[in-house]
Amino acid sequence: MSFWYAQDGRPSPRTPLPGDANADVVIVGGGYTGLWTAYYLKKTAPFLRITVLEQRFCGYGASGRNGGWLYNGIAGRDRYARLHGHEAAVRLQQAMNATVTEVLRVAAQEGIEADVHRGGVLEVARTPAQLARLKTFHETELSYGEEDRELYGPRETAERIRIADATGSTWTPHGARLHPVKLLKGLATAVEALGVTIHESTPVTEIRPRHAVTPHGTVRAPYVLRCTEGFTAALKGHRRTWLPMNSSMIATEPLTPAQWESVGWEGRETLGDMAHAYMYAQRTADDRIALGGRGVPYRYGSRTDDDGRTHPSTVRALHDLLRRLFPQLPDLAVAHAWSGVLGVPRDWCASVTLDRSTGLGWAGGYVGSGVATSNLAARTLRDLVQQDSGQSGATDLTTLPWVEHKVRKWEPEPFRWLGVHAMYATYRAADRHELTTHAARSSRMARIADRVAGR
Numbered sequence: 001m002s003f004w005y006a007q008d009g010r011p012s013p014r015t016p017l018p019g020d021a022n023a024d025v026v027i028v029g030g031g032y033t034g035l036w037t038a039y040y041l042k043k044t045a046p047f048l049r050i051t052v053l054e055q056r057f058c059g060y061g062a063s064g065r066n067g068g069w070l071y072n073g074i075a076g077r078d079r080y081a082r083l084h085g086h087e088a089a090v091r092l093q094q095a096m097n098a099t100v101t102e103v104l105r106v107a108a109q110e111g112i113e114a115d116v117h118r119g120g121v122l123e124v125a126r127t128p129a130q131l132a133r134l135k136t137f138h139e140t141e142l143s144y145g146e147e148d149r150e151l152y153g154p155r156e157t158a159e160r161i162r163i164a165d166a167t168g169s170t171w172t173p174h175g176a177r178l179h180p181v182k183l184l185k186g187l188a189t190a191v192e193a194l195g196v197t198i199h200e201s202t203p204v205t206e207i208r209p210r211h212a213v214t215p216h217g218t219v220r221a222p223y224v225l226r227c228t229e230g231f232t233a234a235l236k237g238h239r240r241t242w243l244p245m246n247s248s249m250i251a252t253e254p255l256t257p258a259q260w261e262s263v264g265w266e267g268r269e270t271l272g273d274m275a276h277a278y279m280y281a282q283r284t285a286d287d288r289i290a291l292g293g294r295g296v297p298y299r300y301g302s303r304t305d306d307d308g309r310t311h312p313s314t315v316r317a318l319h320d321l322l323r324r325l326f327p328q329l330p331d332l333a334v335a336h337a338w339s340g341v342l343g344v345p346r347d348w349c350a351s352v353t354l355d356r357s358t359g360l361g362w363a364g365g366y367v368g369s370g371v372a373t374s375n376l377a378a379r380t381l382r383d384l385v386q387q388d389s390g391q392s393g394a395t396d397l398t399t400l401p402w403v404e405h406k407v408r409k410w411e412p413e414p415f416r417w418l419g420v421h422a423m424y425a426t427y428r429a430a431d432r433h434e435l436t437t438h439a440a441r442s443s444r445m446a447r448i449a450d451r452v453a454g455r
Contacts, residue, residue: 002065003251003290003336004181011185013057014200019217023051023197025385026212026219028204029227030054031063032370033363035187036378037225039106042194044382045391050196051219053212055203055231059184062230065340066371067249067280067292069270070103071121071175072096074376075367076349076402077144084401086143092400093144097174099376103183104176112186114178115285121175122269124157124166129434129442130274131167137274138170148173161265163325177270177282180371204228206236209358223354223385226362229370230341233302240409242343242365243416244304249292250318251284251336255329260287262328276427276446279321280368288335291322295339298420301413310337342368348455351405352377354384361385365407423449 001010025041027034030052038050054060074096081089100118107114125131138151149172152160157169192198206213212224228235230244255263265271271281281291295314315337323330345351345365350373354361361384363377364370379397386392397403410416430443 002181002338002340003249004068004179005059005064006336008179008181008185010057011188014198016201017053017199017214017216017219021051021217021219022049023219023221024048025050025223025225026221027052027225027227028207028212029061029229029231030058030188030198030200031061031227031229032184032187032374033229033377034225034227035184035191036375037227037363037381038191038196039187039194040379040382041385042191042196044386046195051221052191052196052198053202053204053214053219054198054200057200058188058198059181062340062342062370063184063374064181065249065338066180067270067290068178068180068282068284068371069121069175069280069369070100070116070178070371071270071369072100072172072372073369074350074373074402075365075369076347076351076405078140079347079349080401080405088401090145091396092402093146095376095397095400096372097146099372100174100176102379103372103375107183107186110186110190112183112190114180114183114186116176116178117268117285118173118176119267119269120171120173121272122157122160122169122171123272123274124161124163124169125274126163126165126167127434128167128438128440132440133442134168134170134274141170141172146172146174158264160267160269161271162263162328164327171269175270177268177284178371179285204235207360209360221359223359223361225381225385226360227364229343229364229366231304232343232364234304239302240412240416242345243298243410243420244302244341245344245367245420246295246297246299246339246341247292247368248295248310248314248318248339249290249337250315250322250334251290252288252322253333253335254287255289255332259329259332263326275431276443276449277424277431289322289326289332291318293318293321294424297424298417300417302416304341310339314339342366342370345407346410346454347407348453349402349405349407350377351402351407352380352384353404354381354388356388359388419452423453
């Protein structure tokens with residue numbers, strides 16, 4: 001299990017589906033997307049009979065294993081700008097900026113204590129090539145309307161956090177650190193209080209129009225919404241829909257006041273970098289460093305993780321990265337390690353869809369940015385259902401460019417496995433090349449990997 005669940009504890013299990021049932025909406029998946037969708041639908045239309053089906057327990061997947069980054073990033077924005085125009089992508093970005101505030105609003109309204117600290121997001125460069133990418137990234141974000149984003153040099157970066165060899169950073173206020181399981185558990189409690197039925201230990205084996213099929217029975221409903229993210233490949237007919245990408249994390253022992261004095265990080269920003277094989281980190285509420293990155297990126301045949309077990313070599317690699325970032329903490333021990341899967345579409349674009357002819361809907365493909373994006377996706381699914389049922393017309397959310405986006409499937413095996421592992425091996429090689437040569441431009445290897453990946 002993740003550090004977050006180990007720390008906060010697993011709640012009492014909810015009952016499995018007792019047999020065949022009927023509902024107005026059945027939601028497959030008890031993570032952020034499924035629970036947020038249930039929440040907003042029930043708040044908007046209290047008369048709806050809504051059932052959530054979860055294969056293990058709520059938050060078993062990425063919602064209970066992520067890095068606790070609530071931020072305004074969304075996968076695929078630049079592609080949507082190319083497909084639908086720059087202004088359409090600006091609207092999508094503005095919706096994501098507002099989503100950070102919306103999640104915090106609901107958490108406060110529902111009394112959810114999730115160790116939230118709105119310190120923004122700081123992304124750091126440590127090589128000349130990373131600094132060039134960071135400056136380009138900063139300018140791109142400004143072009144999408146982030147006028148409150150700031151660019152820092154080495155001195156200003158060190159005033160926020162003392163990372164070895166930092167050459168610059170960019171900061172946005174549209175981000176917050178949180179405890180992902182506390183948010184998840186609070187949201188599940190709020191959903192049940194509204195009258196939504198949640199069945200755990202109920203794996204859905206097949207989704208078809210108006211039917212969600214499980215070993216315990218079938219739930220029939222006019223709308224069946226797939227909110228399964230990295231576990232989508234386990235469903236019948238979806239082996240190549242989204243690739244289950246693995247990400248791994250470590251959490252350290254709590255730092256002493258003297259150690260924090262050497263690090264800084266008083267603003268408790270969520271922390272990322274400009275490496276091709278990027279990392280993500282936060283300063284937890286109990287003063288640990290939780291840091292993540294890619295370990296074994298993908299398992300053959302789209303198999304999902306083995307209950308979060310993390311290979312020792314991955315733990316060592318993340319620990320080594322931590323020591324490189326913070327050499328002033330040479331003896332800081334790892335207290336917990338875990339892994340999880342996230343959903344990656346072939347074009348790396350998050351999307352939301354409702355097929356009005358079948359009542360089948362889905363949202364996901366967040367490529368690791370799902371803590372906030374799942375909330376925007378859920379509100380969009382709500383509006384699509386409301387529109388289809390005649391309870392409302394089109395809304396600002398239903399006209400965003402990621403709605404009804406179509407993408408081709410991933411390649412069959414073994415090409416899928418070979419391609420993903422080659423891609424990440426190339427990214428790591430590019431990072432090593434940039435680190436040792438101090439080249440001013442991004443490695444050509446990484447540019448080739450980007451084209452192969454379709455990013």
